[in-house]
Amino acid sequence: MVKQKRASIFLGIDIGAIHSRAALFNVDKGKYRLMGCETAQTSTGMHLAGGAGHAMRGLQTGTAHSLLNQAGGLIMPPVRLNEGVDHMALVASVGEWVRCALIGLTEDGSMAAGKALLDSLPVKTVAEFGLAELSEQPDVIEALVRAQPEIVLMVGGVDAGPSNTMTPWIDAVKLMLRLTPPSKKPVVVFAGNTSQVEEIKRRLEPLVTLYTLPNLLPSFEVRNQTPTQSLLNQLILQIWEKKLTGLSELGKLSKGLKSTSAFAHDRIIRYIGYPDDTFEKTAQSRGVMAINLGAGSSLLSARFGNQSGTVVQPAWPGLSGSELGDFLDFVFQWTASKVSRLETEHYVSHHILHPTLVPETVSELAVSQAVARYRMTKALGKFSEGHGWLEYDPGICLNNHFEPIILGGDAFTNASQPGQIMLMVLDGLQIRGISTIVLDQYQILPLLGVLGGMEPIVPIQVLASQSFVNLGTVIVPISRLSEGKRILTIHVSIEDGKSYDVEIYQGTLRRLVIPAGATAILDIEPDQKTDVGFGGMGRGRQLKVTSGLTGVVIDARGRPIRLPENDDDRVAFLRQWHGVLGG
Amino acid sequence: MIVDVIHRLKFTKIQRTRELPFPGQVLIGEGKDVQPDDIIAEASTPSGLQTVDVARGLGVPVSEARQYLTRQPGESLDDGDIIAQHEGRISRLVRAPEKGKFLDFINGKAVIATGRSIVHLKAAMRGVVETVIPERGVTISVEGSLLQGVWGNGKSGEGKIKILDSRPEDPLFAQLAEEVEPDQVLAAGVCSEETTLMNLANSGASGLILSAMAPRLIPLAEGLPIPVILLQGFGDLQPDPETLSIFKSREGENTIVIAVHPDEIPGQKPEVIIPGGSGEIGEEMESREELSAGSRVLVFSGKNRGKTGEVSDVSEKQMTFESGITGFVADIRTDEYQMIQVPCQNLVIIKHSR
Numbered sequence: 001m002v003k004q005k006r007a008s009i010f011l012g013i014d015i016g017a018i019h020s021r022a023a024l025f026n027v028d029k030g031k032y033r034l035m036g037c038e039t040a041q042t043s044t045g046m047h048l049a050g051g052a053g054h055a056m057r058g059l060q061t062g063t064a065h066s067l068l069n070q071a072g073g074l075i076m077p078p079v080r081l082n083e084g085v086d087h088m089a090l091v092a093s094v095g096e097w098v099r100c101a102l103i104g105l106t107e108d109g110s111m112a113a114g115k116a117l118l119d120s121l122p123v124k125t126v127a128e129f130g131l132a133e134l135s136e137q138p139d140v141i142e143a144l145v146r147a148q149p150e151i152v153l154m155v156g157g158v159d160a161g162p163s164n165t166m167t168p169w170i171d172a173v174k175l176m177l178r179l180t181p182p183s184k185k186p187v188v189v190f191a192g193n194t195s196q197v198e199e200i201k202r203r204l205e206p207l208v209t210l211y212t213l214p215n216l217l218p219s220f221e222v223r224n225q226t227p228t229q230s231l232l233n234q235l236i237l238q239i240w241e242k243k244l245t246g247l248s249e250l251g252k253l254s255k256g257l258k259s260t261s262a263f264a265h266d267r268i269i270r271y272i273g274y275p276d277d278t279f280e281k282t283a284q285s286r287g288v289m290a291i292n293l294g295a296g297s298s299l300l301s302a303r304f305g306n307q308s309g310t311v312v313q314p315a316w317p318g319l320s321g322s323e324l325g326d327f328l329d330f331v332f333q334w335t336a337s338k339v340s341r342l343e344t345e346h347y348v349s350h351h352i353l354h355p356t357l358v359p360e361t362v363s364e365l366a367v368s369q370a371v372a373r374y375r376m377t378k379a380l381g382k383f384s385e386g387h388g389w390l391e392y393d394p395g396i397c398l399n400n401h402f403e404p405i406i407l408g409g410d411a412f413t414n415a416s417q418p419g420q421i422m423l424m425v426l427d428g429l430q431i432r433g434i435s436t437i438v439l440d441q442y443q444i445l446p447l448l449g450v451l452g453g454m455e456p457i458v459p460i461q462v463l464a465s466q467s468f469v470n471l472g473t474v475i476v477p478i479s480r481l482s483e484g485k486r487i488l489t490i491h492v493s494i495e496d497g498k499s500y501d502v503e504i505y506q507g508t509l510r511r512l513v514i515p516a517g518a519t520a521i522l523d524i525e526p527d528q529k530t531d532v533g534f535g536g537m538g539r540g541r542q543l544k545v546t547s548g549l550t551g552v553v554i555d556a557r558g559r560p561i562r563l564p565e566n567d568d569d570r571v572a573f574l575r576q577w578h579g580v581l582g583g
Numbered sequence: 584m585i586v587d588v589i590h591r592l593k594f595t596k597i598q599r600t601r602e603l604p605f606p607g608q609v610l611i612g613e614g615k616d617v618q619p620d621d622i623i624a625e626a627s628t629p630s631g632l633q634t635v636d637v638a639r640g641l642g643v644p645v646s647e648a649r650q651y652l653t654r655q656p657g658e659s660l661d662d663g664d665i666i667a668q669h670e671g672r673i674s675r676l677v678r679a680p681e682k683g684k685f686l687d688f689i690n691g692k693a694v695i696a697t698g699r700s701i702v703h704l705k706a707a708m709r710g711v712v713e714t715v716i717p718e719r720g721v722t723i724s725v726e727g728s729l730l731q732g733v734w735g736n737g738k739s740g741e742g743k744i745k746i747l748d749s750r751p752e753d754p755l756f757a758q759l760a761e762e763v764e765p766d767q768v769l770a771a772g773v774c775s776e777e778t779t780l781m782n783l784a785n786s787g788a789s790g791l792i793l794s795a796m797a798p799r800l801i802p803l804a805e806g807l808p809i810p811v812i813l814l815q816g817f818g819d820l821q822p823d824p825e826t827l828s829i830f831k832s833r834e835g836e837n838t839i840v841i842a843v844h845p846d847e848i849p850g851q852k853p854e855v856i857i858p859g860g861s862g863e864i865g866e867e868m869e870s871r872e873e874l875s876a877g878s879r880v881l882v883f884s885g886k887n888r889g890k891t892g893e894v895s896d897v898s899e900k901q902m903t904f905e906s907g908i909t910g911f912v913a914d915i916r917t918d919e920y921q922m923i924q925v926p927c928q929n930l931v932i933i934k935h936s937r
Contacts (some may be wrong), residue, residue, distance in 0.1 A: 041585055136633060138694075139630055142630055148604065148605070171690055175632075175689065175694055320802070320844070321802055342818075345817070346888070349816075350818075350883055350884055353816065354884075354931070357883060357884045357904075358884075358905045358926050360904045360925070360929060361904075364885065364906060365908070417907070
């Protein structure tokens with residue numbers, strides 16, 4: 001008899017800007033499950049293993065599974081049942097964003113691809129030079145030296161194109177390297193025209209650590225982002241490991257099973273959003289999206305057919321930047337509480353200074369949830385800049401259909417009611433059509449992105465478990481009918497035998513109360529001037545749904561959602577919507 | 584729970600390291616006194632780069648141009664120096680366009696740096712050079728009062744400190760500027776009006792130390808040529824009594840205001856240094872510390888925002904706040920003898936001298 005191989009036990013460690021998490025994954029009843037997850041404060045400025053260790057000690061208490069030996073070291077591999085783990089995965093977002101310079105050619109080609117790539121990782125772009133700057137090469141060289149990048153990313157030239165287009169930039173970078181003191185020399189990554197690889201190796205390798213990779217833009221229509229993104233991910237981790245005490249030790253324990261949170265988030269969405277053979281880009285096609293609004297950064301990853309991408313942005317605008325005014329205006333507009341503009345400014349400015357603050361009062365929670373809406377709007381806007389396939393009209397609506405939309409991060413998990421989360425998403429993303437909103441309540445999605453690289457079944461099985469909470473299905477009809485007109489009729493048949501009809505009127509927000517977890521059949525009959533996302537105006541269909549914590553939500557408020565100008569009316573509207581969804 | 588620490592020490596030893604962004608030359612030795620504006624180190628990089636197309640100038644292929652160089656990379660050049668020459672039926676010359684250094688010869692082109700860009704490192708404080716870090720910078724130390732703030736406008740300056748006579752509970756008013764003498768560093772309460780901030784800045788003052796300021800004044804404060812530092816934060820937060828008493832006890836003395844942006848230098852907060860004074864030197868200064876009973880704290884947010892007091896207990900179990908969020912809380916006896924409960928995450932420790 002062949003002895004069956006024992007399933008591996010995984011420990012996941014996530015070192016965030018504010019919190020460190022420890023999560024244990026093991027097989028339960030034949031399937032991988034999250035056995036427990038504990039959070040501790042990240043020991044920023046100290047040894048990072050401090051915060052992680054605190055979370056691990058909590059985890060071993062909570063799960064009755066020993067992780068640490070008496071000396072505090074990780075038990076790996078396991079020594080007996082409920083003692084030790086086989087592998088440790090590490091994701092981190094705690095480090096200062098890495099300084100990166102981008103050098104390329106055409107604005108719409110290599111520069112756009114390079115920018116989209118850098119937007120997907122925790123990097124600060126300190127210099128950007130394309131074809132237009134080539135004529136001012138000496139100035140560019142000086143600017144590059146002054147910018148002190150830690151990484152120089154060189155892109156440009158399609159593979160079948162001329163074999164010398166990047167030569168002037170190779171000259172410029174060579175000179176920049178000569179002028180840069182040894183201690184400040186950046187790493188150079190070349191992901192341009194492959195016919196220039198030998199030339200760049202010959203000329204730059206004697207001066208610097210150089211990586212050459214497949215072309216980021218092998219032809220005008222195709223982006224090949226993953227190899228360069230994967231390398232940059234590792235370089236960022238290496239830079240963080242040098243700067244942050246303790247990260248290197250944790251990295252060694254992971255034996256390569258490590259990533260920045262951003263890259264891991266991107267990876268898991270690429271993985272679970274992988275289209276089946278039948279995927280065609282039609283009005284009904286659906287992609288997958290995940291948004292993480294953590295204390296330090298906002299992450300948005302999406303996959304739609306064969307196209308995917310990620311953006312990572314700082315959680316807060318700077319106090320001195322030009323964005324602050326617009327940010328404060330937006331937040332004030334969307335705060336569902338009677339707070340003055342001044343109070344909003346005070347709270348937000350202190351939160352920017354101290355990102356660890358938690359909303360203590362109901363008003364502060366309302367302000368912070370308005371901030372979450374802003375972060376989603378900004379992340380979507382940035383995403384659409386770098387990914388032309390995303391059909392997003394900033395401030396109006398998101399036209400592509402994504403199902404599910406997975407939410408993570410303190411901004412969501414801090415919400416006291418599921419309805420608050422649902423409303424944040426509807427207002428922040430302004431989606432249309434039909435979707436299911438899922439909450440990653442333990443914030444393990446990035447960890448699953450890393451674990452999936454070793455054991456692909458782990459994310460599949462854990463994603464289907466109770467660790468991910470179904471908040472509900474949303475239906476967002478877009479109608480040409482005026483406010484107050486009936487735009488939709490839904491016949492609801494719940495599995496327990498109950499059934500009822502609901503009429504939906506333009507300008508309203510409705511919640512269909514269906515017990516969480518129950519299956520229901522919805523017969524959706526839109527008016528001839530109403531589009532529900534079934535392929536055009538007036539098209540209806542039967543839809544089978546599993547109800548979530550907020551039941552099924554019908555958002556017929558129109559797109560864009562318009563708020564009254566009068567402050568009292570605006571707050572009354574926002575509160576009324578909260579009331580509808582049980583927020 | 585580990586929280587940020589703000590130091591408000593009447594007498595302590597302050598050590599600050601000043602480092603160049605890249606290696607250069609340290610201009611001062613150990614044991615020397617420095618003033619805030621003293622340049623203590625400098626580094627330079629070539630600038631004013633010019634490229635001279637030698638191949639084109641000589642009319643030869645790029646691959647052959649190097650052999651006609653009469654000067655080599657690394658050499659210094661004078662204006663008009665011949666850098667390449669091709670003796671043919673018609674002799675051709677290429678000359679240096681300006682005085683400079685021949686940096687490199689790349690693809691038939693000579694790269695010449697016609698200048699140097701120099702980075703100066705200032706002491707930005709008064710004190711004694713304790714350690715020289717070769718090629719990088721120095722550690723300067725001074726004994727005196729240290730008052731750290733939470734926000735700065737990125738500038739620095741010095742002058743004799745004057746406390747503006749405004750009642751703590753009232754915002755500053757513009758007419759106070761009339762009492763100011765040139766080059767004074769002004770310590771005051773809450774500034775909520777543009778006119779007041781402008782009048783104070785235009786009064787000849789060399790720095791502003793405010794308890795708090797309206798957030799909408801940030802762009803204005805950032806544009807001012809003098810340092811502006813906020814000790815408590817934004818809004819209407821009042822200074823705590825100990826901080827006020829330190830200022831009062833040092834009024835009229837020379838004061839240095841280093842109003843760095845909060846994230847400008849990792850770990851460094853905007854701060855006010857008043858050299859001199861006396862007392863027992865306190866313990867080492869940590870920028871983050873475990874919150875515990877006895878910690879003196881400032882409440883940064885929530886319904887008790889701006890209150891100061893002493894922690895009497897830190898909960899071991901998480902509690903639910905009014906917002907519905909759960910977290911650890913601290914029991915605090917405020918300076919007004921109230922007992923309040925505040926989420927630990929919304930506190931900063933204010934460290935005073937013992």
